[in-house]
Amino acid sequence: MGLSERFTDLREPWRPSHVLLAIPVALIVVIATVDILAPQDIRLGPLLVIAPALTASFAGALPTGGIGLLAVAAQAYIGRHIGVLSSRSMVVQIVALALLSALTVFFALIRERRGRELARVRSVAEAAQRVLLWPLPDRIGPLRVASLYLAAEDEALIGGDLYAATRTGGGTRVMIGDVRGKGLAAVGEAALLLGAFREAAHQHTGLPELAAALERSVARYEDDFESREATGECFVTTLLLEIPDEDHVVRMTSCGHPAPLLLGPGRSVRMPSLRPAPPLGVGRMGPTDYALDTFPFEDGDTLLLYTDGITEARDRGGDFYPFTERAARWTEGSPETLLNHLRRDLLAHVGGRLGDDAALVAIHRDDRTPPRHGRRPARASRPDGFHHGCGTTGPRR
Template sequence: MDLSERIARLRKSWRPGHVLLVIPLALIVVITVVDILAPEDIRLGPLLVIAPAITASFAGPLSTAVIGILAVAGQAYIGLHFGLLTSRGVLVQIAAIAVLSALVVFYCLMRERHGQELARVRSVAEAAQQILLWPLPDRIGPLRVASLYLAAEDEALIGGDLYAATRTGGGTHVMIGDVRGKGLAAVGEAALLLGAFREAAHQHTSLPALAAALERSVGRYQADFEPEGEAGERFVTALLLEIPDHDPIIRMTSCGHPAPLLLSPGHSVSVPSLHPAPPLGVGGTGQTGYTVDVFTFEEGDTLLLYTDGIIEARSREGVFYPFAERAARWTDSSPETLLRHLRRDLLAHAGGYLGDDAAVIAIHRAPAGNSGIHHGKAARPDSSPHGPGGTGPSREC
């Protein structure tokens, strides 16, 4: 092994915390020297315990133990220098530094074990997130897509908010939803709804039929697993979308979920006017109880789907996050850039902490030449088929 390889391995094994070890080592040397040079009535040896104490803040138990041993050795050297090594006072000081150093090392061991457990928990959460919330692809047909999920619970990566997208025939079906409650307690119901959507979207061609199928799935889940004390209090808000590949429209069915934002080039933001049905799990309405609202969705437009954790985020002064106003700043950005700006701006507004899970999906209809699929001539919006209860495309605010 040549010198360059040895230096490369040394750099790889060297950690930033190793450089900081100079600080406790310097403290041991300085305190020992000053104690020896100071007048007899001034004793600084007990301060040597500071060295292992500060080492624990950036190093592991082994490095902390070494620094503790050196601190004990420093106190012993001071006693030896003055010929008092076997005196009761010096022995007590040495024992005190040794005991305190051992306690600090024990703290480091517990902290390291807790860190390993936390790392395992986070790895499980990451695996669960990959299973439940499959990452949305960057492109789905003519659409460019980006998604963002922010869990409210500490150390959690998933919670009660959910989203999914799937290709069905000549279009794309998308769902975004919010299970009542937050954190890991809502994960089971979110998992059920995601699985039901991915299956039912290929079996039901209309949004009302899809919504009715999801209502049945949620109802069966609640009948089997809903706690007795929460009967009738568990529900899911959901927004279902159908986006045809070749028609510049979008169909939506809302089950108690907030309407999305429609962003157009030039900082234009509008809010489609929906006719929401009750949330899933409140009580089935049948297919005729769900309305399909149809709106134009042209090339260059971006649709922002979100959960209420976004609009209910508060600042320290109690001000709600002005979602539409802030989103208008980045209407000309790509979906990835748009969500990156929104994430940074949202966390800054909320002081880095959200009181509820939050999810956002940005769906951009790319120009025909950039869609990655072949486009024919788009049909007139008013000639496209609508589901039961549908209306003509509009651009309502």
């Protein structure tokens, strides 16, 4: 074992909880000293029970038991020093202190066991969520990509908002959507749509046909899993995009989802005019019911996709977040910088807590950089070129 490893081993036990143990120890010393020096009609020994009770608030059962024993020993020392150790009053005080210390240790054990159970449950939940939480790569063909997800539910990494991207022949297809509702209850529907998009994106030549295939998947989900009372209440607003590598255009099909912002140099912000169809799950729609809209997407432009958790966020006064105005401030930065600015600004606007899930995807066209495979922060790219996720979370609110 090297010197650095030995030094690490020496430092490992010295944790903040161990540092805090000095407080109950000092408390025992002070109480015992004052009790010995005080007049005989003033007895502070019963206050020693504060030491194990305080220890249980930040340490485990073993340190709490040690402090409890130290408190009992201090009480016995006080009795011996003042010559009343065998008196009935002192014996009762020592026994009561021992029982209270033991009770404190018992509750500390229960708290530790429940803490371990909660940690296991939380780790399983996080693992299950991260199965869906595949961050989008930072590069897809000629596109630089950044994504952000803010879940409204406490302890949740994802919710009902979703996005995905996949490479197709000579281009990239992107989807962003918003399941009705929020939190973990909507995760199953989001997972269904992500899986359907993964399969259908490579099987249909046009976005209207892709939208119709996703509609059929949502309809099957409703028929198989939704109750009769809930029929028609499950729907997903979705925006489908197709960005060719060579042509400087973007094709879009909207299923009730708002149009993205098109950011250009010089703080230029435009919103393409879309012909939206109803959300997925509202009606049995065919390919002819979906419109295909095409808009210029030049080198240096940035598409900013979002869900209504952004535009409908309110401050304490009830004012909506001025999304377009704020996005115009950071059009010159990279996609990552843009989303970082928007995240901080949005959370400041709402006071640190969102009322609904929110997702953002920034897609910047950069033809000057040679296309390469997207890099994943935590997972290698899939061999089929598919990337998806229910979001990349930012720091917790």
